[in-house]
Amino acid sequence: MTDPRSGVAVPVPAGFRIGRWEVGEPIASGAFGSVYAARAVDGGAAGEPAEAALKFLPTGTRTPRQLHHLRDLAERELTLHRRCRQPRLIRMYEALTVDAPECPDLDGATVLVLERAESSLAALLSLVSLVAPGPLPGAGTLLVQICEGLAQLHGAGWVHGDLKPGNVLLMAQGAGSAAAAGSGAADAVAPDTVRLADFNLAAELEGTHAYSPAFSTPDYTPPELLWSEIGERGRLVRQSADIWAFGVLAHLVLTGTPPFPGGTPAARRDAVLSYAQGRGGLRLSPALPSPWREIVRDCLAPTHEERAAHDAPSLLRRTKEAAGTAAHAPAPRRRLRRAVAAGGAALLLMAASAGVTALLLGGASGAAQESKAPAGYDRCKKGHVCFFTESTGKGDMCSWFGFDEDWRTGTISCPWSGSTPPRSVFNNGVDGSYTAVSYYPGDDFRGRQGCISRLGRTDLPAGQEKLRSHRWVKSC
Amino acid sequence: MFSIIVVPSPCGGSGEQIRLEPGEILGFGRSERRIDGGRQLTIPHCGVSRTAGEITATGAYWTLTNHSARQTYVVENPEGAGEHIKVAPGRIGAPVPFEFARVVLPAADELLTFDVWAPRHDYADPLAGSDGGEVTALAFPLDRTKRYFLVLAALCEPRLSGAPHAPLPTTDQIVERLRPVWPAAGRAAVQWNIDYLAVKLRLKQPPESADCGPRLNGKKESVVSLALRFDLVRENELGVLDGVLTA
Numbered sequence: 001m002t003d004p005r006s007g008v009a010v011p012v013p014a015g016f017r018i019g020r021w022e023v024g025e026p027i028a029s030g031a032f033g034s035v036y037a038a039r040a041v042d043g044g045a046a047g048e049p050a051e052a053a054l055k056f057l058p059t060g061t062r063t064p065r066q067l068h069h070l071r072d073l074a075e076r077e078l079t080l081h082r083r084c085r086q087p088r089l090i091r092m093y094e095a096l097t098v099d100a101p102e103c104p105d106l107d108g109a110t111v112l113v114l115e116r117a118e119s120s121l122a123a124l125l126s127l128v129s130l131v132a133p134g135p136l137p138g139a140g141t142l143l144v145q146i147c148e149g150l151a152q153l154h155g156a157g158w159v160h161g162d163l164k165p166g167n168v169l170l171m172a173q174g175a176g177s178a179a180a181a182g183s184g185a186a187d188a189v190a191p192d193t194v195r196l197a198d199f200n201l202a203a204e205l206e207g208t209h210a211y212s213p214a215f216s217t218p219d220y221t222p223p224e225l226l227w228s229e230i231g232e233r234g235r236l237v238r239q240s241a242d243i244w245a246f247g248v249l250a251h252l253v254l255t256g257t258p259p260f261p262g263g264t265p266a267a268r269r270d271a272v273l274s275y276a277q278g279r280g281g282l283r284l285s286p287a288l289p290s291p292w293r294e295i296v297r298d299c300l301a302p303t304h305e306e307r308a309a310h311d312a313p314s315l316l317r318r319t320k321e322a323a324g325t326a327a328h329a330p331a332p333r334r335r336l337r338r339a340v341a342a343g344g345a346a347l348l349l350m351a352a353s354a355g356v357t358a359l360l361l362g363g364a365s366g367a368a369q370e371s372k373a374p375a376g377y378d379r380c381k382k383g384h385v386c387f388f389t390e391s392t393g394k395g396d397m398c399s400w401f402g403f404d405e406d407w408r409t410g411t412i413s414c415p416w417s418g419s420t421p422p423r424s425v426f427n428n429g430v431d432g433s434y435t436a437v438s439y440y441p442g443d444d445f446r447g448r449q450g451c452i453s454r455l456g457r458t459d460l461p462a463g464q465e466k467l468r469s470h471r472w473v474k475s476c
Numbered sequence: 477m478f479s480i481i482v483v484p485s486p487c488g489g490s491g492e493q494i495r496l497e498p499g500e501i502l503g504f505g506r507s508e509r510r511i512d513g514g515r516q517l518t519i520p521h522c523g524v525s526r527t528a529g530e531i532t533a534t535g536a537y538w539t540l541t542n543h544s545a546r547q548t549y550v551v552e553n554p555e556g557a558g559e560h561i562k563v564a565p566g567r568i569g570a571p572v573p574f575e576f577a578r579v580v581l582p583a584a585d586e587l588l589t590f591d592v593w594a595p596r597h598d599y600a601d602p603l604a605g606s607d608g609g610e611v612t613a614l615a616f617p618l619d620r621t622k623r624y625f626l627v628l629a630a631l632c633e634p635r636l637s638g639a640p641h642a643p644l645p646t647t648d649q650i651v652e653r654l655r656p657v658w659p660a661a662g663r664a665a666v667q668w669n670i671d672y673l674a675v676k677l678r679l680k681q682p683p684e685s686a687d688c689g690p691r692l693n694g695k696k697e698s699v700v701s702l703a704l705r706f707d708l709v710r711e712n713e714l715g716v717l718d719g720v721l722t723a
Contacts, residue, residue, distance in 0.1 A: 072705075215615055227477055227596060229680040230615070230702065266598060270535040273477055273498050 010034040010056040010109060017041070018111055019096050021054060028166075033057040033070075033200075037116065052093060055112040058105075073200040074110045080199040081112065084156040088149030090169055090197040091115040117169035117195060121146075121253070125165050129256065135287070139253045140323030141401060142168075145194035147319045150246060151312035153196065154239050161201035161212045161237055163245035164220045165252070169195045191381050203237060212237045218265045219258060220245040223276030224304055226269060240307040246315065247299025254292055255285040259300060276302040291322035321432050324383075324402070324472060377457050380428045385437045385452070385470065387414075387422035391459045395423070403471035406443040421464045426457040434472035441465040451476035480533035481675065483591040484517060496533035503530050504590070505543075517590065523583030532569060536596040539569040540579065550580040554591075555623055575619060595676045616677055616708055620716065624676065625709075626654055627669040629716050631700050632709045644696055657719045673699050677708075 010033060016023040024037040038054045057074040081092035096111040121142070128136050136142065146168055153160055160167075170193050203210030211234040216225060222244035228235060251259035260275070261283070262268035274280045284296060295318050301307045377393030380386035389395035398407070398414035407417040427437050431454070438451040449465060452458065453476050478495035482502060494517060496502055503510045504517040505528035519528065529549065530541040542549050542563045553559040553574040563570045575597045581588045599617035618625055630650045634642035645653065647663050647670075654661045674695050679702065703709055 070707075223477070227479070227678060230678050231680045234705075235615070266535060270498050273535075277477070277497060277499070279499055 010058050010106070012036055012054075012056055012106065016106075018054070018098060019094070019113070020048075021052060021113065023054060027053060033074075035114075038113075049093060049115070051116045053114045053116045055114055056098075056106075057110040057112070059108060059110045076202055077112065077199045078110070079204070080158060080202050083204075084153070084158060086149070086152035086156065087192075088145060088152050088194060088196060089199075090117065090195040114197070115171075115195065117197070118172040119170045120166055121168035121170060121194075121249075122165035124170065125252065134256045136253045136256070140319070141191070142194060143250050143253060144316070144319050144323045145192075146196070146249065147246065147312065147316045149194060149196035150242055151316045153202075154242070154312045157205045158199075159203050159205065159210050159212065159237050159239050160196065160199070160242045160245075161203055162198060162215070162217060162220070163196070163242050163249065164217050165249065167196065167198040168249075169197045171195060191383060205239070209236050209238045211235065218269050220248050221269075222304070222307070223272050223302060226273060238304055238308075239311070240304045243299050243307050243310060243312070243315070247296050250292065250299065250319075251284065251288065251296050254289070254296075255287045257285055259284060259296065278302075289322075291318070295319060295322060320430065321434075324430070324432050324434055377424075377426045380426045382428055383430045384428050385472075386426045386428065387439075387467065388424045388426075389416055389420050389422060391423045393424055393426060393457065398422075400470070403469075405445065405469050405471075407468050407470075408443075417466065417468060419466075421466045422460055423464065424457070424459045425452055427452045427454055429454045429472070434474055436473050436476045437470055438473050438476070439467050439470040441467055443468045445469050445471055478533075479536055479594065479596045480531070480538045481593040481595065482517060482531060483593065484519075485588065485590050496531070496538075498533050498535050501530055501532045504528055519581070519588060519590075521583050521586070521588055523586065524581060524588065528581060531592065534569075534571070536598060537571060537573065537594055538592060539571050541568045541570070542566060547582050552578045552580060554578050575622065593672070593675070595672070616706060618676070618708060620713070623658060623665075624669045624673050626658060626716055627666055628673055628699070628703055629709050629714055630654055631670075631696065632703055633714055633717065635700065635704060636709065636711045636714060644700060653717060657717065670696055670699060677702055 010029075012023050012026075012034070014023060014025065020040050020042055021038040022041050024039060027035045027037055029035070033056055035053050035055045038052050040048060040050050040052070042048075043050055055077075057070060057077075059071045059074045078095055081095070085091065091114065093113040093115070096113065098106045098109040098111060100107050125136065128134075146163075149168075150160070150163070201212050201215055203212040211231075218226070222241050225235065225237065225241060248259055251257070258268060259282070260268040260271040262271050271280065275282060282297060282300060284293060288296060295315065298310045299307065299315070301310075377386075379393070379397055380399055384399040384401050386393075386397050386399040388397050396416055398417065407414040425437075425439075427435075429435050429437070435454040436451055438445075438448055441447050441449050446469075449467065450460075451473065477497050479498050480496040480500075482494040482496065484492070484494075494502060494515065496515075500515070502515045502517055504519055505526050506519060506521065506524045507526040508516065508518050510516045510527070517531075525544055527543050529543050532539045532541070540549065540551060540563050542565055544565050546565055548565060549563045551561050551563065551572050551574070554576055556574065559574075561570070561572065572592070572594075575594050577592045577594070578589050579592060597617065597619070599619055618628075627650060630653045631644060633653070634645065647666050650666050651661050651663060654666070677699060679695070679698050
């Protein structure tokens, strides 16, 4: 921390070596540490990862400032990573300590070697707000995955304490979706995209509550923690604080605006306080579609007691249902695609990484990962319905998570739908209330042709017409 | 969730602090209650009108309404070397930017005062980067130019300078230590700042807190342990005690 204005809390020279890692460009710098890209010196031999994100926490005994709280924060993050490994939490490969007496700023710093993400929800949101303000494409899928992370964290007995878009990381799309992209049919969000990260403020529950350091991000802090009393052990937090933050985040992702009015965080904080005091009602954006409305409303219940009724597993059930039915309105995506096409190069500069645009457009995958691509029906991702140009899941595939009222121009444009009838279909949907798929030769669901139940896979008859729309229904 | 504290003048009135939540309104004047049943600070002086004005807690700051037809009210910043604002007769909702303020009402040949604190003022963390992102904020925004920061630095000095279990300085020792940068410091002023720090840092009152005995000591101890735990004062900031403000 030689120069606070530089915004880099821990300056690490490029090329710096630690363990099997060589430090590259800085990725981010937060209030508590700095994150750098790194690659393995041995090129990722023996199945080890070749790339990682290195998080430097200035905990050295010889750092110029003896920052006690940073040591506490580093300790929290390490403990969580060691005790709690879950698919939706960013993975820690190892933890190292810098041993470099010649660099007193760095010596003794704790280094967490973390899974390398492609981008963050914050970067994606700021990109979308530039090109097409409004709901985020694939919002439903993202929220389901964020909620999964929360359920995993809470299930393991932890409170995140700082859930916000900057701490929701997005991974590069894997090989499976690259195959789907090749056939022109990828959803806006791959099924395995989200990782929750940044556990500096996470706290392990002691019974029903935990003590967290008294830091927070005002826009995501529930009213009972704004200006709350602080004891000697820190601030009392409960899992309902994460539920509030999820409600704020869901509103932002689904509508493009924060749930509370005001042009600055301070103004929004005052709106939250007056809402919590019962002086102002909750006025959610009219753009918030109905099944989400109830979810956001419950997450933003003004007191811990009311919010406690809605735990992460129950929210996960509801977000899955909402995402399966209503979240895939095609309009915003089409708008976005046009806007991005027009915005061109300028956008690429603004995106935190080219991967963000790739992610948004479901285009070619940013990661060139080598692994066995699934074949046939196995290419159809969980939660999707997939149509194929040849029998038994062979040939080109188009797949959808949601409904599509016109395959040629809608949410996902299916390049062969205008010329070729599908020859087989697989409904790889998830459990819920809308599980079957009926399909139509006309757009806007005209002239129902057939229907397939959940997990059904079958060849379509030889005389099958070309199809143009489909939707999820309760049963066939 | 209060954001504003009104401290009546010690002479006359009940002398009890009044805590206001954002949006709450406190009337002040000679009458003992407001017509609309709202909260009222009574200033028992015949030179003050019945409904002299209103204070509205507005988020982290407050506004002053002057109901008087002829008199200008002055709001001073007691630590601001003469810094003040004037609120003209009839002005409604004038915003007051000071963390500490003293409202001065002219009444006959006297000047009546009461204090208003706004302990929730926001300050940026001097170490945080400014990349425009959503910054995880410090929960304790301290103004490093205020006297309370001097007092806090003096309280933490022995433990920051390598003696983690050193006894805390007494109030007299603090007065002595601060003499070069704050010549007018006195016991009462230092004690006042320690009390204010406990409010500012939102210290939880220990359950056994009594009205007398070891309570004050406990408060000082809690303030220091919280400040050290969260690095509210850092070793390189002790320069303020010698008049050097480090960025």
